[in-house]
Amino acid sequence: MENVHILLVEDDTAQNELIAAMLGAEGFTVTATFSVEEAIVALKADNRISLIFSDWKLGQLSGLELLEFTRKNNFPVGIVIATAYGSIDHAALAIEKGADDYLAKPFQRQELLLALAKANKANQLRLTNQTLNNQLSQQDSMVDLIGSAPCMQKVFQRIEKVASTNATVLISGESGTGKELAARALHKVSPRKNSPFIAINCGAIPESIAEAELFGAKKGAFTGANQDKLGKFAAADGGTLFLDEVAELSPQLQTKLLRFLQEGVITPLGCHQEVALDVRVIAASHKQLLAQVEEGLFREDLYYRLNVVPIHMPALRERSEDIGKLIHYFKDKFSQQYGGSIEPLSAHTLKQLLSYPWPGNVRQLSNCIERYALLGDEDELLESLTHENGQLQQGDQYILPSEGIDWHQFERDILLQSLKRCENNKTAAAKLLGLSYKAFLYRLEKHQI
Numbered sequence: 535m536e537n538v539h540i541l542l543v544e545d546d547t548a549q550n551e552l553i554a555a556m557l558g559a560e561g562f563t564v565t566a567t568f569s570v571e572e573a574i575v576a577l578k579a580d581n582r583i584s585l586i587f588s589d590w591k592l593g594q595l596s597g598l599e600l601l602e603f604t605r606k607n608n609f610p611v612g613i614v615i616a617t618a619y620g621s622i623d624h625a626a627l628a629i630e631k632g633a634d635d636y637l638a639k640p641f642q643r644q645e646l647l648l649a650l651a652k653a654n655k656a657n658q659l660r661l662t663n664q665t666l667n668n669q670l671s672q673q674d675s676m677v678d679l680i681g682s683a684p685c686m687q688k689v690f691q692r693i694e695k696v697a698s699t700n701a702t703v704l705i706s707g708e709s710g711t712g713k714e715l716a717a718r719a720l721h722k723v724s725p726r727k728n729s730p731f732i733a734i735n736c737g738a739i740p741e742s743i744a745e746a747e748l749f750g751a752k753k754g755a756f757t758g759a760n761q762d763k764l765g766k767f768a769a770a771d772g773g774t775l776f777l778d779e780v781a782e783l784s785p786q787l788q789t790k791l792l793r794f795l796q797e798g799v800i801t802p803l804g805c806h807q808e809v810a811l812d813v814r815v816i817a818a819s820h821k822q823l824l825a826q827v828e829e830g831l832f833r834e835d836l837y838y839r840l841n842v843v844p845i846h847m848p849a850l851r852e853r854s855e856d857i858g859k860l861i862h863y864f865k866d867k868f869s870q871q872y873g874g875s876i877e878p879l880s881a882h883t884l885k886q887l888l889s890y891p892w893p894g895n896v897r898q899l900s901n902c903i904e905r906y907a908l909l910g911d912e913d914e915l916l917e918s919l920t921h922e923n924g925q926l927q928q929g930d931q932y933i934l935p936s937e938g939i940d941w942h943q944f945e946r947d948i949l950l951q952s953l954k955r956c957e958n959n960k961t962a963a964a965k966l967l968g969l970s971y972k973a974f975l976y977r978l979e980k981h982q983i
């Protein structure tokens with residue numbers, strides 16, 4: 535291992551010299567020490583040391599003390615401890631205290647090199663994890679995407695991971711969970727960040743002009759096309775195209791999109807020549823795309839092409855620990871936007887906001903705080919919540935929202951909420967839902983809760 539600095543700790547002079555010479559011959563830079571105290575001084579003085587090879591028995595002290603000191607003070611080093619023949623207890627203790635490997639004496643040259651290589655690798659892995667963790671813990675938000683709940687950290691992690699690639703990403707999640715914001719964040723941390731990010735809502739363009747909007751059109755391709763039209767794909771060349779509500783694309787446009795994803799080319803309307811483009815596609819849908827596939831409404835091959843990297847944006851009720859942070863964020867945002875300070879919310883209102891299920895997710899929360907910033911009326915704020923929640927209930931009858939519901943998700947949410955409300959008492963939770971205990975357990979099992 536060239537260029538690896540190793541700290542050798544061995545109190546037997548002959549052994550020390552022998553091992554130092556051997557490691558030197560293998561390309562290590564060796565700092566040879568003879569005691570724990572000497573080793574600690576060397577470790578503190580030289581931050582290039584990345585490996586320690588220490589004997590167990592070192593005068594009054596032992597390799598264990600060195601190990602404990604190193605791990606307690608977070609020195610970023612790999613450690614191998616040499617133990618006396620047959621002392622398996624020491625070996626187990628060394629591993630428990632954080633050694634990466636141990637070697638029973640006497641050992642062969644090859645065994646030593648192997649153990650050091652293993653320790654070096656373990657150390658590098660630890661360092662990489664540490665860097666990632668540091669990045670994540672500093673990251674309560676990514677661009678403007680707020681969230682420190684573990685499920686949001688996973689989202690950030692995935693965004694970071696795929697940003698540098700060109701992989702197609704499919705973002706799922708209910709309306710208002712931040713799918714577009716996540717797509718923007720992904721673009722902003724990708725190498726394409728200085729090229730355009732173009733967003734289009736596939737559900738909001740009339741079908742008659744959708745093809746020209748997306749793929750462009752030659753002058754005269756259709757009535758009213760008085761000049762060449764640049765489509766969204768061409769506008770996003772070199773950058774990212776965000777196709778929101780991709781489930782709404784007509785079968786014909788699904789085919790054209792598939793072709794682009796497979797071959798990287800499009801044919802604008804009225805054009806006889808293909809145009810090659812470099813566009814990264816991020817698609818999103820609040821509908822369950824796989825269910826759309828099963829119903830024959832969405833091409834299966836396109837689904838798999840889009841779903842190379844799936845990212846799921848959690849509903850706000852699944853990360854209620856973020857509500858407080860989001861309230862704070864939106865208060866700041868709107869007080870800056872409207873140029874005035876916003877009255878603090880009372881403890882009572884805050885409590886209501888924190889326990890509200892937010893069916894419209896972050897968008898609904900943002901709207902509420904914006905209204906509060908403008909009107910400064912807490913009663914109005916709370917009333918608006920009762921009103922929106924009340925729309926779901928009329929008498930004893932459950933009113934199906936006009937856009938329908940995702941039954942699977944609905945059932946899962948209800949089960950989780952009942953458990954939470956009954957502090958995980960399954961009998962009480964089953965009763966709350968009017969289910970027999972057996973039927974309740976069956977459903978928990980079904981959802982792997």
Ligand SMILES: Nc1ncnc2c1ncn2[C@@H]1O[C@H](COP(=O)(O)OP(=O)(O)OP(=O)(O)O)[C@@H](O)[C@H]1O
Nearest residue numbers: 678679680708709710711712713714715820896897
């Ligand atoms: N994690 C978040 N942090 C800060 N703001 C957020 C977050 N998630 C969503 N928002 C805000 O909520 C609103 C809705 O977000 P966005 O449009 O990205 O949601 P969406 O999932 O794409 O919704 P739809 O499915 O209806 O298109 C936006 O104003 C956005 O800025």
